[in-house]
Amino acid sequence: MPDRGDAPRTLGELALEVRSKNAGPFWMTLEAFMPDAETYCIADALITAELISELYHVSSASLEIFRLPELHVIKVSFPRPVVQGSLHDRDMHAGQHHVPLASVVVP
């Protein structure tokens, strides 16, 4: 077995950047920017409708997943569970919602 002590463990560590943002007041979008084709394939296999649905408590039917191998990017959009600016919205720009995805451990 090779020593994997220093190997990346989470998607966030493997990626150039994992980010989230509003796409208008009613949608949120997540993107994983991977450094190369090899890591893109890992992210591609990892990021499924089931995973996002579980991490974000949204129905998989409401998800839109875009796979962009030419950019090494996976993009996922879904309706915001709470509307921007409402009493229970704690992330006005949805700028911190990438963390559950970035924290996923890469198999």
Added chain:
Amino acid sequence: MPDQCGPPDSVGILVPSGMLGAGFSPETVTRGISLGADVIAVDGGSTDSGPYYLGTGTAKTTERAVRRDLRLLLAAASRARIPLVVGSCGTSGADSGVNWVAGIVNAIRAEDGLDLTVAKIFSEQRAERLIAELERGRIHALPPRGPLDAATLRRCEHIVGMMGHEPIEQALRAGAHVVLAGRATDTAVSAAFALMRGMPPGPTWHAAKIIECGGQCTTNPASGGVFARIDHAGFTVEPLDPDAACTPTSVAAQMLYETVNPYTIREPGGTIEVAGARYIAIDERTVRVEGSRFEPASPYTVKLEGAAVTGYETVSFTGIRDPQILASIDEWAEFFTKTLTERVQTVLELATDSWGADLRLYGYNAILGELEQAPATPQEVGVMLLVSGEDQQTATAISKLANPLLLHLPLPSMRYLPSFAFATSPAHIDRGAAYEFVLNHVVDVDSPTEMFRLEMTEPGDA
């Protein structure tokens, strides 16, 4: 702008920054002009900062910063004899925002002796007119929103329609040197002049999307503006900061930014389709894009944005450092909510559905809430209590009732009253009205300009 005998070979667009009032260096503009800019375009607004700005019709940016940016842009446009287009004036594009920016422009025009014709385009919509459209079946919901009712339209403090390029083109054709548009699509602001000069819609709309956020499409998003040159086969884009670069990846990635779908973007008159676009590096900092398409759609639709008051809010803040409380912080939060709910019912006699509260434990799980996976016991927690009531008096009263709890509430098992660390005196701040975006709908229109009102002003009119 007099029409020439045929369309020019290309049109150069200077975008000095992603937002009017965000600031840019004077060299940004000088460089853009030296590259042969035919128009300066800048966005003045966004919904991204939340519903407050449309709800109140006030700007996120300050007058001082907007005046500084406009002074540089007006001088450059006047000297180069090219038009300046500002979209979504005053953040929300409400009529008050257009008039606010126009007031600043008029003052600069008078102070600096600029002979410029200024067009204002108003985009605010009256609820009653939209209700008539609703009754005719001409308003449709966009996902995830459901069908609209008249009451929702009447609840809105302000409603704006997002214009396409046509009202801006109309103003330019009427002789405007400066166009101050109400709510407009971010892309229409950059696309209008190029479309008017006969550039093909595919490359023009795609270029407009790439440059609308300024330096965001470069390797250094914090850098200043960008310059795009659109021609009959495609467009090229480069940063105006000599130390930044556009790469095929940085440009292509711009289609991801704040979009639901990276391949298609809906405009009032059709859809930008970039799935077939090719991004080619011309040199180490310039990118050429070809293969973008624009598919016209029928009917022409104008998207609506509306903000309504949801209540009046008060925010309170305290700090907890006591390890005993922090070890059982979930239990404490649950006890807090239960105790506050009971007190509001008994002391203020308010029905539970007439008010709301959001208790946020910053340092523990405030941001992600139930999405947070097994947060560790924190070293300290900032407790924010956000209360919403039907009027300010109610929200304040509930917050004052919560004050002793935010100061002293023990865990249910504790036999003494702890005291927590208020950060300020008083510990609460009244926030006034709170707003929510309530529209995500489009209206079918017969003409792209029918919902927008054009007003031209000459120097001296102001």
